[in-house]
Amino acid sequence: MTIPVTVVGAGIIGETHVDAVLRHPRLHVAAVVDTDLVARERLAGRAGAEAFADLAGALTPGGLVTVCTPSGLHADLAEQALAAGAHVLVEKPLDAALGPARRLADRADEFAARGLVASVVSQHRFDPASVAVAAAAHGGGLGRLTSAVATVPWWRAQAYYDSATWRGTQALDGGGALMNQGVHTVDLLLWLLGEPVEVFAYTARLAHDDIEVEDVAVATLRFASGALATLHATTAGNPGIGVRLQLHGTAGSAVIHDDQLEYLHADAGPAKASDAVPVSELRGAPKPPDSFVLGHLRQYDDLVAAIDGGRPPGVGLRDGLLAVAVVHAVYESATLGRPVKVAEVS
Incomplete structure (x- = not known):
C-alpha cells in the first residue's frame, strides 16, 4: 500500500517534491495545495x-504532508x-522565525509518542559523499x-528576488543567502562537528536592490568540542560555483565539493575517497541532470523507512531548530557587532 502525499506549495520546490514522490514506489501524490489557482491546478494535473x-x-490521517511554501509559513x-494525524516533511528552514521553529521542535517527543514522523529537508545528509565523510x-x-x-558561493540575479513578492523579505524568507541558500551547509557543519557554542559574524547587502536581507554572510563558529569553523554564504558571487x-x-581530512567527494584521508575505515564512494560520486564525475531530484528522493527513502519502522527520521525537528538558531545567531552577531552565544538567541 502506498502512502498518500499532500504537497503544500506549487512553486519550484513543490515541483521537485512532486517529481521525487512520483518516482518512489511507496508514495503517491494525492493532493496539491496552493492559494494560486493556476499553480495548484497545473501541478496537480501533472501529478x-x-x-x-x-x-x-x-x-489524510496517516498520510504525509510535505510543506513547500515560503519559509515563514512552515511551522x-x-x-x-x-x-x-499526518506525518510531515518540512522544507528548509524549519521556519523563518525562531519562535515558531522552537514551538514546533519542542513538541517533537509528543509527535513521536503518537507514532508520527516529522522531518526537515536536509537532503545533502543523504548524499553518498556526506555519508562517507560523516x-x-x-x-x-x-x-x-x-x-x-x-x-556557499552562489549567484542570484536581481530577477530572482523580483520573481515573487516574498523573496528577500524578513517575514517570509527569514533571511538571505545564509537562511535560504546556506542553511543546508549549516546543517552539514552541525551534523559533522556537533553542538555550536558561539558565533561571530558580519553580513552585507552588496549586489541587490529592494530586499530586506543579506546577500553576503561570513561567520566564525566555535563548537563545544573546541573545534572552530568558518562559514561563508553569498548570492552575490557571479556566476556561482559549487x-x-x-x-x-x-588523523585525517575530507573535502566535499558540489555534493561529490573530492578528498578523503582517514586512518580508520576507507582510507581515501575512491574507497569510500562509487566512482560516480567522486569529484568531477558527470552529474545526472536530475541530481537535485535524486537528493530529495534519498531523503524520502529515509522518511518512508522511518514511517514503516517506527523510528526517528535521519533529520528531526530539533536538527532543523538548531540550524535556524545558528543562522539567527549569525544575524544577531552581525547586528550587535560582537560574539553571540547560540543558546542565548531568542
Missing part, C-alpha cells in the same frame, strides 16, 4: 492529484498537519575534529 486552496481539506502548516568523522577516522571551512566543505582532524 494526477486533487487540487485544494487550503490544507484543511487535503489532510504553522506543519503543526496543522501533525494535529490531524562515517569517517563520527567513527574516529579523522581523529579529533579540529576545524572546518564551508562556503558548495565546498572541508573538514579537518588530527
Whole structure:
C-alpha cells in the first residue's frame, strides 16, 4: 500500500517534491495545495492529484504532508498537519522565525509518542559523499575534529528576488543567502562537528536592490568540542560555483565539493575517497541532470523507512531548530557587532 502525499506549495520546490514522490514506489501524490489557482491546478494535473486552496481539506490521517511554501509559513502548516494525524516533511528552514521553529521542535517527543514522523529537508545528509565523510568523522577516522571551512558561493540575479513578492523579505524568507541558500551547509557543519557554542559574524547587502536581507554572510563558529569553523554564504558571487566543505582532524581530512567527494584521508575505515564512494560520486564525475531530484528522493527513502519502522527520521525537528538558531545567531552577531552565544538567541 502506498502512502498518500499532500504537497503544500506549487512553486519550484513543490515541483521537485512532486517529481521525487512520483518516482518512489511507496508514495503517491494525492493532493496539491496552493492559494494560486493556476499553480495548484497545473501541478496537480501533472501529478494526477486533487487540487485544494487550503490544507484543511487535503489532510489524510496517516498520510504525509510535505510543506513547500515560503519559509515563514512552515511551522504553522506543519503543526496543522501533525494535529490531524499526518506525518510531515518540512522544507528548509524549519521556519523563518525562531519562535515558531522552537514551538514546533519542542513538541517533537509528543509527535513521536503518537507514532508520527516529522522531518526537515536536509537532503545533502543523504548524499553518498556526506555519508562517507560523516562515517569517517563520527567513527574516529579523522581523529579529533579540529576545524572546518564551508562556503556557499552562489549567484542570484536581481530577477530572482523580483520573481515573487516574498523573496528577500524578513517575514517570509527569514533571511538571505545564509537562511535560504546556506542553511543546508549549516546543517552539514552541525551534523559533522556537533553542538555550536558561539558565533561571530558580519553580513552585507552588496549586489541587490529592494530586499530586506543579506546577500553576503561570513561567520566564525566555535563548537563545544573546541573545534572552530568558518562559514561563508553569498548570492552575490557571479556566476556561482559549487558548495565546498572541508573538514579537518588530527588523523585525517575530507573535502566535499558540489555534493561529490573530492578528498578523503582517514586512518580508520576507507582510507581515501575512491574507497569510500562509487566512482560516480567522486569529484568531477558527470552529474545526472536530475541530481537535485535524486537528493530529495534519498531523503524520502529515509522518511518512508522511518514511517514503516517506527523510528526517528535521519533529520528531526530539533536538527532543523538548531540550524535556524545558528543562522539567527549569525544575524544577531552581525547586528550587535560582537560574539553571540547560540543558546542565548531568542
